[in-house]
Amino acid sequence: MMNGDTVASDPISTLLSLHAMAQRDYVRIPVFVSGDQNFLSLLLNALPNITLVSDDWDFPDRLFWRQAKQLLGQETHTLALDVRQHIDVEKICAISGCIKGGELLLFLVGDGDEPQKNESLFRDRFLSFASHANAATICQSGFISMPTLTLSDTREILPRLDTVTTPDQVKAIDAIERVLSGHRRRPALLVADRGRGKSSTMGMAAASIMHCSKKRIVVTSPSVANVDTLFQHAERQSSLQNTPLLRKNKYGYVAENGSELLFVAPDALLQETPECDLLMIDEAAAIPLPMLGQILKCYSRIVFSSTEHGYEGTGRAFSTRFRSMLDAKAKGWKEIRLNAPVRWAENDPLEAWLFATFLFDAEPYLPLVITDVVIREISNSELSADEGLLKQVFSLLVSAHYQTSPNDLVQLLDGENQSVLVAFRGDVAVGVALAQREGGFDEALAKEVVSGKRRLRGHLLAQSLATHTGTLDALTDSLLRITRVAVLPSCRQQGIGHALIASVEQIAKRSDITIVGTSFGANSELWQFWSSMGYLPARLGVQRDAASGTYSLQLIKPLACSLEWIGDLHSLFSTNFPHQLNEQFSTIEPTLVAQLLFSSIDIKPPSEQMLKQVALFANGALGYDLVTGSLWVWFVHWLATRDDPETDQMQCCALIMRVLQRRSWKEVAEVFGYQGRKDTEASIRHWVATQLPTNEKEIE
Template identity: 25%
Template structure:
């Protein structure tokens, strides 16, 4: 290979891209932007060029990395980005996807790239670790991925890569006389638009699921279809949701294009700079959070990036609409579509409801088989899959991110992709580079069958503790100690060393066999040997997850006072003591936590799932005697004897329940605990208690509540007068 300078390299690689109609990547190592400035200006005269993190040049559009989201949905012929001081994997995924087929992506990196930190890497530093402790595994992964077909590296004067000779494929845009349909860029998009439109016009209940890889124009098709529903007066309102308003901005962009194509005027409603509603005359399309959308009873609902929304909310959204459209990326930085496919779609297909499933395969900006798409998928593990299961003995293994081979990393990360986690490229880089994050696996034979990501927390000094308490610039990380400080002021706990389990997941074919619990046991043993004081976790509180953590000896110590807008769940933090010093502290925290929950159930947590509350109150035993006055005992006994109503004894029942859940939880049947929590501690109305108690009539429900209270009273026969 003869010596070549940056300008010549760009022209050579771009020429190959133009001949093939595919995209090409060129990474230029060890050269400043000035060496290619002339080429950038020359290209900008004939092509659309985007520069990121570079000095402004002529008429070229130049943005900072903080503005990456602003180019979502845009298309360029060339991208130039300086990775010297910033390489944020989420941005990498977004920016590469803005370049059309026949275009080039040029990244600049310095010679000493592996000995310096990007801004993203600096954000990964959590005390007591320093800059020297940050790993460079993701950058190495990036550099090692270069030199394959379509992905070139210019190192000094040496251009390395594999020439790819393919003929330019002709792609014909679908034809339609309809002005909105003519905006579609592929037959897949046109099919989605027409299917949604015909289903919206049908009087029958319909569920449509759309799956696609990234770059297939899924959100654009949804927006165009919605514009036709309004334009043809099929429905006066459409609700759209995603995990946040950011997730529906492309949808709204194409909704507006569709309305404009029909000559329809509209007004936008914005919140924090994001479109949340478009109104045209008496018709409107509006955004709501997933939890709010699940509670709305409207005719048409659209869920974009459905994989990022908890499955139980998807079922509720489908239940309360005549037409519900669920679209998601199967492989992408928005989230994992695999859990959506395995759980939601399989359940929908098994029901009698009219169900349609569409798949979008054709890329919009570049041809199928584009080598840059394949490179990006491999680099960011967007298509990672767990290994095939072969029965064997299991063993626990610490994985070193800097020595981990590609196959094992893909198996490890593939388990997360199939789990309920929302996976983003930033998460991968954090796992590989953050000094306080660690990877642990359970292997069956040579294959990963369970994965855990651990984050070190605690060991805070006085200045860090004071910064958190005073809401100043608190140290990054330390999620559990921060909440303990803010809610309890327990400074001693925050000096202890803890491991927070950020993620834990088991191969889907092996779930329910105790492997997750075995992994927690392995982690506990390792923590003991290392001198760690506690292990903890934080998660959206569902009964299934709570049961898993509680059965493994973890105690709840905090529950968020607000529901998540996305999942509708309250976040719960649980901790398991490892050292004796931590045990005393955690038991005190659990006792205080239970008292706080019990005293705020009627207010802060009045709408929480009674089963979730039952579970968080079932862990931990703390001696507490009932404090009933004589008049309360009298009214309580008369209620049990059916001499008076529930309302006359409610205050006495509450006093007894507070003592029960502090000291004797689990002594009553689970259904009795749920009923008493819902009626007495949360103050739910009687019609709702009928459903919770699973009774047919109000009388049966009233009798059931009285029976539960009688059983509760008899538990305290040692301290209360006996019933005659």
């Protein structure tokens, strides 16, 4: 029993006792409630201020599951989640952070007689955590279990911790103020798990800065709703300082001394670059890294906040990459970590339960000895039965991928037509690859999909290739899509990733599958890896990924030489990509452009007359403006047919930006450090001359 408490045996008394415990210790407790509708209603009506999330139950303060994220940015009392029919794990993890200390999280699991659509290993595992040390269970059958975790008595528990500034927050506020008063280009990064008061800290710091002198502070975040807490605490702090902020509009405040606190969306921030004394970026992990890089370039005094609640959203992988960016672009940056919770007390039972249930705390193991790598296929049931193995495999996915969500845990356990290959050194998992079977449909269904009349669930690559090219074979042939590849960081560059992919290809061959494919956010490193194994580009999406800021590249590899349609798709890519560079892909890195054009097929060579014009340009006889078409045809052909796929020469990249992507002379000059158009054109001209055959250079 928690802290040795005793409770009455009837369900309502038990629930009220749990609520009293939570209020006394300012913590949150997960409670599983099992029974029929009348029993569940009886318990829900026993507590005040309950919010129910359910698709099948009319109840005061009820939200449908699709509306659940409306709770984000708010603070709720007891929350009841109806999980009898389905478990929306992403929403559970998101909205659980809205529950304040002193309240309960009720999981309504029914009486076990509800029909389930499919058997679910994930659901079985989820329900097993009702017996976790931090959870309580109340059953209509009479079974009752209470949390066994003993809370720490080492600190005084206050009625509302979020009205008190913690020592961590005091240090953070000081660090934020030093960003404004200290040397330029020394940003601060506030890092914490959820509930530690990052947004409130930034709000209090903003109010303090605005109180001392006239300053303009701009706040950006993926959504204006995300900064409600920041604004509320700025408003409250300014009232305590007797310098109240006046609400200017939905997006900002103004103080009596002329100070301003404004919200500006990230895209508008880069387009309009409004002037400010300090820029605050709340939930930086939800903004694409390339966009953050541009913001770093435009603003010299910045405070970032990032949630590192296990793997949720983009937390851990984001922070690793973002720190590397800060090291490169702002060497004097400082990290401030907030450890003490403010919305609930230390040792919160619900927080510990969430970490265990959804593997927020999963960390990769390190092999103690270097042994040969053994790869074997693991079944869903084996993962479900071995919690240690599940943690190892999932931790690898978390550490390697930019976006890992709780739904990935569901997919790992319940994914249909899925292959899981794990690379072991001894008993330690050092690499994992996931692959999904797609396609294999009849021609009639394939035609309906291509014509837009049908959509197929779970066949992302096959369907995308078919609908964007009109190729029915992409749906009628069977395809194995590699969805994830992850290798322990300390074991990379040792051939483990290649070995995993080779094993996936062997599984495909044994299953008479003749195509293997994948898709990922395109970058030079990943392209080098996949192209070295014979994978060909088939399609590049025209919309950037919201989190990584990259374009999705789809690759395919035929395992049989008779598949002509694979070559047709590669040919379509080779035809369209060069013409998309000056519009859809005008901002892709030039080195990646060169890599994607390498070995393109059906690229027409320049005519003899075009070559003469390019040679005249190289010799200085003709200016750039007179040879743009000939130069374009020659350059695309040169990139497609060169011997080496890697091109990092500055002049070549400058030519890609100017000739293929049509970026301005001014921009090209700024990127590569030229003095202006004349200097840029002279450098490009010299480089072109070095690439032409000797007989072409001698044209007079």
